[in-house]
Every structure is written in structure tokens, then in C-alpha cells.
Amino acid sequence: MICRFKANIQIKNDAAALVEYLVKLHAENPEWYFKVDFESIDNRLSKIFWMSPEQKKMWYRYHDVVINDNTCKTNKYSMPLSVFIIIDSDQRSRIVATAIVCDETVSTYEWILEQTKNATGDLQPATIFTDADPAMQNAIHKQYPKSFIRHCSFHIRQNLIKKVKKKLCNKWDTFLGDFYALRNSIVMSDFEHRWTDLINHYPEVQEYCERVSYPTKTCWAYAFTKRSFSANTHSTQRVERNSLCQLHSGIELRLKDEAKYARWQEFRNMNPTTGMPRVSDTIFRNVDEICKKYLTPNSLALQRKQMVESLLYRTWIKEVENIYLLDSNRYDEGFVEDDYEEPQILINMALEACSNGIVNEIWEVRHLQSTKNRSQFVIILDDGSHYCTCLYLIYAGFVCRYFFAVMLQSKIAQFNIKLIPSRWYSKEGLSVMDKIQENSIQLIQDGEQRTGTFYTLNIIRGQEVYNEFIKNLDSKKEIFGRGIGLCKKALNLAIASNSHQVFENLLQQFIEQQTVSLSAQDDDLTEEVLGISNPIQHKGKGRPANKRYLSAIENCSNRNANSKNQDQDEVSEGSRKKNKRQCALCKSWYHDSRNCPSKNKEQDKENI
Numbered sequence: 001m002i003c004r005f006k007a008n009i010q011i012k013n014d015a016a017a018l019v020e021y022l023v024k025l026h027a028e029n030p031e032w033y034f035k036v037d038f039e040s041i042d043n044r045l046s047k048i049f050w051m052s053p054e055q056k057k058m059w060y061r062y063h064d065v066v067i068n069d070n071t072c073k074t075n076k077y078s079m080p081l082s083v084f085i086i087i088d089s090d091q092r093s094r095i096v097a098t099a100i101v102c103d104e105t106v107s108t109y110e111w112i113l114e115q116t117k118n119a120t121g122d123l124q125p126a127t128i129f130t131d132a133d134p135a136m137q138n139a140i141h142k143q144y145p146k147s148f149i150r151h152c153s154f155h156i157r158q159n160l161i162k163k164v165k166k167k168l169c170n171k172w173d174t175f176l177g178d179f180y181a182l183r184n185s186i187v188m189s190d191f192e193h194r195w196t197d198l199i200n201h202y203p204e205v206q207e208y209c210e211r212v213s214y215p216t217k218t219c220w221a222y223a224f225t226k227r228s229f230s231a232n233t234h235s236t237q238r239v240e241r242n243s244l245c246q247l248h249s250g251i252e253l254r255l256k257d258e259a260k261y262a263r264w265q266e267f268r269n270m271n272p273t274t275g276m277p278r279v280s281d282t283i284f285r286n287v288d289e290i291c292k293k294y295l296t297p298n299s300l301a302l303q304r305k306q307m308v309e310s311l312l313y314r315t316w317i318k319e320v321e322n323i324y325l326l327d328s329n330r331y332d333e334g335f336v337e338d339d340y341e342e343p344q345i346l347i348n349m350a351l352e353a354c355s356n357g358i359v360n361e362i363w364e365v366r367h368l369q370s371t372k373n374r375s376q377f378v379i380i381l382d383d384g385s386h387y388c389t390c391l392y393l394i395y396a397g398f399v400c401r402y403f404f405a406v407m408l409q410s411k412i413a414q415f416n417i418k419l420i421p422s423r424w425y426s427k428e429g430l431s432v433m434d435k436i437q438e439n440s441i442q443l444i445q446d447g448e449q450r451t452g453t454f455y456t457l458n459i460i461r462g463q464e465v466y467n468e469f470i471k472n473l474d475s476k477k478e479i480f481g482r483g484i485g486l487c488k489k490a491l492n493l494a495i496a497s498n499s500h501q502v503f504e505n506l507l508q509q510f511i512e513q514q515t516v517s518l519s520a521q522d523d524d525l526t527e528e529v530l531g532i533s534n535p536i537q538h539k540g541k542g543r544p545a546n547k548r549y550l551s552a553i554e555n556c557s558n559r560n561a562n563s564k565n566q567d568q569d570e571v572s573e574g575s576r577k578k579n580k581r582q583c584a585l586c587k588s589w590y591h592d593s594r595n596c597p598s599k600n601k602e603q604d605k606e607n608i
């Protein structure tokens with residue numbers, strides 16, 4: 001009892017210190033965003049969310065792929081922690097938003113997602129990776145309607161082990177193979193057939209699969225996710241390995257440490273290339289030079305690796321009629337993206353994707369030591385684009401080794417820095433990009449300089465999220481934040497040294513000068529600047545009446561009624577008591593008295 005009391009005091013003080021710290025940071029730079037919510041009963045911290053100015057800038061630039069991860073109770077507040085992570089241009093995982101919350105309900109998750117929108121001017125991630133928690137899934141549907149939700153591959157496997165392994169006993173191994181084949185189906189109709197087969201073969205897991213897995217198929221089945229950009233990641237494991245282990249060490253410290261995070265190891269499968277000549281200095285020298293000019297060091301290293309490995313492949317030019325077309329794939333040894341040599345799409349689907357352009361050449365590419373009968377195909381188009389069945393350019397944003405192998409043979413294959421999305425560019429690269437149009441590079445010269453429009457590829461990939469509008473907003477906000485900070489510092493000094501009159505005169509003088517020269521544009525400017533600031537929103541005590549949303553996937557009220565029958569296999573009564581909340585009013589599980597349906601009913605009656 002005494003212990004518990006002490007712990008509460010500790011939490012209160014830590015929370016107070018954290019809030020105080022955030023208030024101070026916000027005062028220094030109004031670009032700091034934070035939001036705090038308190039329990040109505042004892043004024044205890046129930047939710048806190050923050051984003052630093054640097055984190056907001058990273059969100060602007062990298063919200064094409066955002067990874068959300070939630071851990072419960074590993075921090076010193078013993079409250080669930082929710083972090084948002086992006087992969088920066090130098091291949092590092094960076095935390096861009098943090099929330100510490102009281103529970104893991106849909107409404108709490110919605111509150112968190114809402115804060116990211118408030119902080120960043122409603123910029124929703126293009127793709128968001130989650131751990132497949134139904135509550136988060138539901139919150140994302142409501143708050144990020146524009147985002148493409150994907151489930152982290154690590155958690156797909158974990159959830160199967162947790163939910164279906166026991167029910168299958170000795171059928172587990174064959175089930176897992178069949179599940180991978182289903183999950184890795186490239187063709188949509190294959191997926192649907194295999195789904196029906198899976199349900200028929202394993203009736204033990206039908207209930208779970210139909211209730212949980214099927215409704216979210218677009219988030220985890222490869223047929224639906226294959227063509228989306230993933231910044232070269234498909235697992236929140238990337239996050240867990242790097243950052244979450246560091247969260248114990250305290251929030252303030254972690255914020256400083258964050259920039260120093262360890263590098264993430266690129267691939268499980270590595271081609272042996274040590275001892276080979278530095279091809280980036282010789283054969284691919286021109287390509288390498290332009291990459292050096294634009295890319296960050298770690299992105300350059302990834303791109304160079306592809307150049308080096310291209311020497312390990314053989315290429316043949318093919319006529320369309322001579323290509324053996326497959327209409328199906330079966331891959332049951334894990335996630336197909338993890339297999340470095342496995343084609344990620346069928347050649348006929350690749351040709352279909354290119355049907356907007358004019359196909360000039362098709363190349364078959366195969367590893368020198370290939371044991372399996374599998375090839376990649378590289379399609380070269382009239383507008384300079386190329387499309388390769390390994391999809392590395394599409395999901396990772398780097399030119400693949402197969403294309404470099406083709407460049408060594410083809411007279412028309414062109415490399416252009418525009419093939420690589422600008423999200424991998426360094427600061428210098430970004431600024432050069434706006435000033436010059438780089439010519440394409442060909443390794444086999446036939447006297448003609450070709451620089452394509454890359455129209456087909458741009459159609460396939462879509463626009464990058466860091467567009468002119470956001471770039472503009474980003475730089476204005478930076479100037480505004482810095483200016484406010486400077487003014488405050490100067491004003492404090494002026495007051496301390498009793499020279500505020502001098503300071504005011506200086507400002508007045510500056511304002512008069514500028515007003516004269518800018519009088520024509522004056523109105524626009526003030527309007528824009530006003531729109532930029534994010535005023536701190538003070539909030540009184542008390543918790544807003546939260547409407548509790550039920551997940552579409554997991555109908556909570558049904559679960560409560562039948563919970564004893566349904567959950568017997570999974571959780572014992574005792575462990576449930578430990579993990580879940582019990583209502584003080586109606587004594588049922590999964591909600592507390594505040595959200596009790598019976599209480600709400602009574603209130604409704606009173607209102608009538």
C-alpha cells in the first residue's frame with residue numbers, strides 16, 4: 001500500500017516536471033507543439049503528446065511512410081507509450097512524435113492521431129505501418145481517412161503464433177506455409193482462392209481468420225500492398241531494434257540522443273562482393289558522381305551496393321513473344337519481400353503497368369550462380385523510364401542491380417538522378433534539384449544524348465509528398481519560429497538591462513522601413529504569418545465526455561456478453577483480471593464505470 005502511494009507521488013512529480021519542461025520549450029520557440037490532458041478526479045496526467053520543431057519538419061518531409069508503434073508500460077510512468085517514426089534521407093529511424101497515454105482505447109488513439117494533425121496542419125501519412133491492433137486500426141480509419149494502412153510483418157507472424165498456433169497443434173507448420181503462400185500471392189484472384197482453401201483446410205481457425213484477418217486483408221496481403229512505396233521497410237521491428245530500447249533512459253535524454261541512433265542493417269541476404277574492384281570508381285563512375293552530388297552518405301552506400309552487385313548477373317534481350325508468361329506465383333518460405341532474388345511481380349503485370357508508355361526493350365536478368373529457375377525482367381520505355389520485376393525502385397526508391405546489369409548491355413537504358421525520389425536527397429541535393437535539370441547517363445554510347453521525361457514511371461509512383469507547397473510552408477515556419485525566439489530573447493535582455501526603449505525604437509524603425517517598401521504586398525504577408533503560428537491551447541481541468549467507439553473488427557459489446565466462452569482458450573480468468581479493466585458498476589470486463597453502457601442507458605432515461 002505504501003509502495004503504491006509512493007509510486008503515485010513519483011508519477012505526479014515526473015508528469016509535472018515534463019509538462020513544465022514542455023511549457024518552457026514552447027515559450028522559447030512557439031513551433032514546439034504539445035497537448036496535455038488530465039483525469040478529472042485527481043488531476044493526474046492522463047494523456048500527453050509532443051512534437052519538437054525539428055520533428056515537425058521531419059513530418060513535413062517524410063510523411064510518405066510513417067511507422068506507429070505502441071508499447072505498454074515499459075517507461076517510468078508505467079503508461080502506454082505511442083511513438084511515430086519516419087525513415088530520414090540518411091536511412092535512420094527518427095522519432096517524430098511521442099504520446100504517453102492512460103489506456104489503449106480507440107478514443108485515446110484517436111486523440112493521439114488528432115494531435116499529429118493539429119501539429120502539422122493536417123498532413124496525414126501516405127502510408128502508415130501499425131502493429132495490427134484493432135483499436136489503432138479503427139482510430140486510423142477515422143482520423144487518417146487518406147492514409148494507406150499496412151500491418152507490420154513482424155506482428156502478422158506474432159499474432160498468428162498468439163491466436164492460432166495452439167488451436168492447430170501439429171498442423172501449425174503446414175498452416176504457416178499455406179498462410180505465407182496466401183499472403184505472398186501476387187495475383188488478387190490467387191489470394192481469394194487460397195483464402196477459401198485455407199478456411200476449408202483449417203476449420204479450427206476459421207472464426208479468428210474471418211473475424212480478424214479477412215476484413216483487414218488490404219493491410220497485410222501482398223496482392224494489395226506490393227506496389228506501394230515503403231521507404232524500404234515492412235516491419236516496425238526496424239523501430240523496435242533501434243529506438244524503443246532506448247526509451248527507458250528518460251525522455252529528455254532520449255530527445256538529445258535521437259540524432260545518434262545506430263544504423264540499421266539493410267538486408268538479410270547479402271551478395272558476396274568484397275574483393276571486387278570499386279566499380280563505382282570505374283565502370284559506373286559517371287553514375288556514382290551524380291549520386292554523390294545528390295544523396296546522403298547512407299543512401300549513397302545503398303545505391304552503390306546495387307551498382308557493385310550488378311556485375312553478378314547475366315542479361316539477355318527478349319522479344320515479348322519469347323517470354324514465358326506465368327499467371328501465378330507460390331512463395332511459402334516467409335515474406336516474399338525478404339527474398340532478395342525473388343521476382344516481386346509477374347512480367348505480364350509489369351507490362352500492363354507500363355501500358356501507358358511505349359516499350360522499347362525487355363531484358364531478362366539472372367544471377368550467375370542462380371540455382372532456382374527464376375529471372376527478373378527489366379522493361380525499358382521510350383520516355384526513359386524503366387520498370388523492373390524486382391520492384392526495388394518502386395518500394396525502396398533506389399535503382400536496382402538488375403537495371404545496372406542491363407545498362408552494361410543496352411544502348412538506350414538511361415540513368416537519371418530523377419529516378420531516385422528526392423526523399424533520399426541531402427540538403428545540398430534538394431537545393432541543386434530546383435536549379436538544374438541533370439542529363440541522363442548511358443554506359444553504352446551511340447552518339448545520341450537521351451534524357452527522357454520519365455512520364456510513365458512518375459504515373460506509376462505518383463507525386464512525392466514533399467511538394468512545393470509543403471516546402472514553402474516548411475521554410476516559412478522555420479523563419480517564424482526562429483524570429484519569435486530571437487525577439488523574446490532580445491526583449492528579455494532589453495528589460496533586464498533597462499534598454500527596452502532602444503529595442504522598441506529599433507523594431508519601430510524596421511517596421512516603418514519595410515512598410516514603405518512592401519506596402520503593396522502588406523496585406524498578404526500579415527495574413528500568411530498569422531496563419532503560421534500554433535498558439536498553445538490552454539485547457540481547463542476535467543476530461544471531455546469521451547464517446548467510446550467500438551472497433552468494427554472486434555465488437556466489444558458482443559465480447560462482453562460471451563467473453564467467458566470465447567476467451568477460455570486464450571486467456572485464463574486470472575490473467576484477464578490482471579490485464580483488463582473491470583467495470584465498478586456492472587462488473588463486466590473491457591470497460592470501466594465511466595464508459596459503462598448501463599450507466600449511459602440510465603442517463604438517457606433521465607434525459608427523456
Ligand SMILES: [Zn+2]
Pocket residue numbers: 376388389390391392393400401402403
Ligand atoms: Zn529491379
Ligand SMILES: [Zn+2]
Pocket residue numbers: 583584585586587588591592593595596597598
Ligand atoms: Zn459496466
